[in-house]
Amino acid sequence: MSKDWRDKLDAPAKHDLQEITKKTVIYKQAYRKAENPAISQLWIALMEITRTLQNLDKRMESLEKIHFESKIKGDITKDLEKW
Numbered sequence: 001m002s003k004d005w006r007d008k009l010d011a012p013a014k015h016d017l018q019e020i021t022k023k024t025v026i027y028k029q030a031y032r033k034a035e036n037p038a039i040s041q042l043w044i045a046l047m048e049i050t051r052t053l054q055n056l057d058k059r060m061e062s063l064e065k066i067h068f069e070s071k072i073k074g075d076i077t078k079d080l081e082k083w
Helices: 011-032 037-082
Strands: none
Touching: 011 037
16 A cells, blocks of 8 residues: 555645644644554544534524524514515
8 A cells, every 4th residue: 555645635635634634733742642643643633523513513503593583584574564
């Protein structure tokens, strides 16, 4: 197996891999002490991806709430205009 397997990735995939790797660096002291640092780094990357998804979910819920509330206000305004 080639040591430079990353060379086989397309540019967007390389970029994404670099970005997630950068996010794991702040935990370097922790995963370096692990029995298997490479696997520990993968778990940390997974944690970072999970956090990103959770933040996106929260933002989406907030936007949906705003949209729902504005739709209700719009419906009330239309009803009042008809009255």
